[in-house]
Every structure is written in C-alpha cells, then in structure tokens.
Amino acid sequence: MKKISFVLAVLLILCTLFTSCVKEQEEGNSAETTTAATTASEEILPILADFSIVREDNCSSGVTELVKELKSKIKLATECELSLKTDIVEETSYEILIGNARGVAESAVGELSNNGYAVKTVRSDGEIKIIIAGKSEFALSTAVDIFLEQLKSSDINALLSLDLSGDALRDTPKTISVFGDSITTYLNYSNNASANATLANNGGGWYNSSRMSVRETWWMRTADGLSLDLCVNNARSGDWCASEYALERSQNLHTDSGEYPDVIVVYFGINDYHQGSSTAKFKTDYTKIIQSIRDTYPDANIFCCTLLPRHAEASQNQKIVSYNGIIKETAETVGTELIDLYALIGDDYMANLTAYTYDQIHPNATGMEKMSGAIVGEISKWIEENCKQN
Numbered sequence: 547m548k549k550i551s552f553v554l555a556v557l558l559i560l561c562t563l564f565t566s567c568v569k570e571q572e573e574g575n576s577a578e579t580t581t582a583a584t585t586a587s588e589e590i591l592p593i594l595a596d597f598s599i600v601r602e603d604n605c606s607s608g609v610t611e612l613v614k615e616l617k618s619k620i621k622l623a624t625e626c627e628l629s630l631k632t633d634i635v636e637e638t639s640y641e642i643l644i645g646n647a648r649g650v651a652e653s654a655v656g657e658l659s660n661n662g663y664a665v666k667t668v669r670s671d672g673e674i675k676i677i678i679a680g681k682s683e684f685a686l687s688t689a690v691d692i693f694l695e696q697l698k699s700s701d702i703n704a705l706l707s708l709d710l711s712g713d714a715l716r717d718t719p720k721t722i723s724v725f726g727d728s729i730t731t732y733l734n735y736s737n738n739a740s741a742n743a744t745l746a747n748n749g750g751g752w753y754n755s756s757r758m759s760v761r762e763t764w765w766m767r768t769a770d771g772l773s774l775d776l777c778v779n780n781a782r783s784g785d786w787c788a789s790e791y792a793l794e795r796s797q798n799l800h801t802d803s804g805e806y807p808d809v810i811v812v813y814f815g816i817n818d819y820h821q822g823s824s825t826a827k828f829k830t831d832y833t834k835i836i837q838s839i840r841d842t843y844p845d846a847n848i849f850c851c852t853l854l855p856r857h858a859e860a861s862q863n864q865k866i867v868s869y870n871g872i873i874k875e876t877a878e879t880v881g882t883e884l885i886d887l888y889a890l891i892g893d894d895y896m897a898n899l900t901a902y903t904y905d906q907i908h909p910n911a912t913g914m915e916k917m918s919g920a921i922v923g924e925i926s927k928w929i930e931e932n933c934k935q936n
Contacts, residue, residue, distance in 0.1 A: 719933065723776075725795065725814060728752035731779075731782065738779070741778055744798045762915070764918040765918075780798055780799055788831045797839075811849045813887075828872055836850060847883065850883070850884055854888060856907065863896070891920050
C-alpha cells in the first residue's frame, strides 16, 4: 500500500508538471499551445479514471504503467522531457525527483501543504526533489485523492492555463551571511559585535590586513561577485561542529538591528577533521548545525560547501572525501543547496596546494580567488534558475 500511495503523490507532481510545461510552451505560439492543451486534456482524463480502478485493485504494476503513460502523453503534448525517480527515504519520507522543471516543485508543494502535509523542496545539480515527510500512507493517499477528484471535476483547460512559474520564482537576493572557521575569519568583521553582539566571542580571527585585504577573502569576493551586501560574518578560528560555540553561532547570522540574510554560505568542518572526529560523529554534529541554520532562517537560501583537499596526495584525502559525502547527504536531507567545491576545483587545488595556501590549510589570496570563483559561479546559476530577474 505504501508504494501505491507514493505513486499517487507522483501522479500529483506529474499533473502539476504538465500544467507548468504547457504554460511555458505558450510563449511564442499560443494557438499551437491551445491545441496541445486540448489534446493532452483528452488524453489525461481517461488515465485519471483508469487510475482509480487500478488503485482499488491494489495493483502496483498497473499504477506504474499508468504513470509511464501519463509521462508519455505529457512529453507528446508539450515536448517536455521528464525525469522521474521515486524512493522511500529512511522509511519515514517519500522522495520525488522531477528533473529541472521550473516552478513545478513550489506549486506541488503548495497543494500538498494545503492538505496538511510536511513537505519541502531540495535543489541540487539542476534537479528538484520533493520530500514528503513523516506522514502515514493512508493520510497521504487521502490528500492526493482529494486533489485528483478536484482535477477530474474541474475544467482542465482552465487549470492548464494557470501561470504557476511567476509565483514560484523567488525575489533576487540582496544580502549574504557566511558561517565558518578560521578560513572565513577576518579582523573586525567576524568579531564585529556592533553587527551582532555574540560575535565578540569569536576572537580576532586568523586573517587580517597583514595577510590580505578583506576584499581578497573568499566570502567578500563572493559578496562582491554577486552584488550582495554583507549581513553577518560569523566565523571563529579553530571552531568545529561539536564545540560550545558552534550551535549558538549558527543561530546568529542576522544583525541585532533585525536584518536577515537572503543567502547563507557555509564552509565548515575542517577542524572536525583535525579533531579526529569519526565520520559517524561528524554526520551527527554537522547535521545538527545545518538543521539549526535551516530552522533559524527558514526563508534564507542556504548553500553548504564541501571541503577542499587537506593534502597534496589524493590517497591522503579519503577522510575528507568521506566528510564531503556527509555534507552532500546533509544538504539533501535538511533541504539546502550544495556547492561541491571538491568536485569543482579539488584536483587543481590539490595539485597546487602549496601555491594556493599558506600552510596547506588556510588559502592565500590565490586560493581565496579559486574558492570564490567556484562559489560565485554556482550561486549565480542558482539565482538565474530560481529567482526573478530584474
């Protein structure tokens, strides 16, 4: 029954996806789109009727075939290629991968949320996932049934004419906060108590004007490259996920005057490696910090960065690679974006570790430029795909 209920949720997403795809095709040739929408409507309604029969027969293979057929009809009518994968996540959540269709996830999540379900979207590598968390299969099935009944009883052509993409796009970000360790510190910035009183606990920081100008740091280069104003830099030398400071810092990425960040970038975890934390402990501790940031700043766009190589030989970086796997997993399960620095620039960084760092840990100005270039590139692509363009 769990699989049947889950595929019901998939059908909901596909129906919503169809709505968005048809609307996108309207741009450039409304007459052709009207014909396509009418044809598709005639094809979809019988499938929905068949779906109810198959569900009553408790035939999972029949449901799967109907979903495949629905995908085929959508592609034929709208020329939209779909990607679909379904999984049970830790036996408590339903996960739906719907490719890179813009605006679809938000509209589908809104429909499920209106029926009282805990849902969230996760974007990574150009794909959108929807997580339906912690709900019984019966309740989920009931909610989707309600949606399907509304769909079958409504004017489907009117439904297809809805413009979902505009509501799904986010406002262009204006402010950025950063969270990290010594690699992100800078004197009078990461300990700027006038911005947030708790920053006084961060100490002086590893970086200052004797090493480089503040504009050469990875985080200020990122702010400048994205035309964002710095909200708060909350970084502390030597800090790690399980420290007495990390959790409090994760909840103080806003100013005392009430300014909250639109973007939060996290580069954190190298000191857990130096502390000798096992991968199991790192997973627990890192997840706690990222979940805290997510809970404290639910409207922020959070980007978790994987760690750069610590050694010049790949064989010596295996634990860093394991940590990075945990960072990727955490970003997905908590619901943040991921910037895979190790994959983007790790080989180059490893080959030039002495040229890019002071001590094989702390980036010099060249290393900072490498970091920021990758980060700016990834966030710029995300903004282009997900935010309103001015």
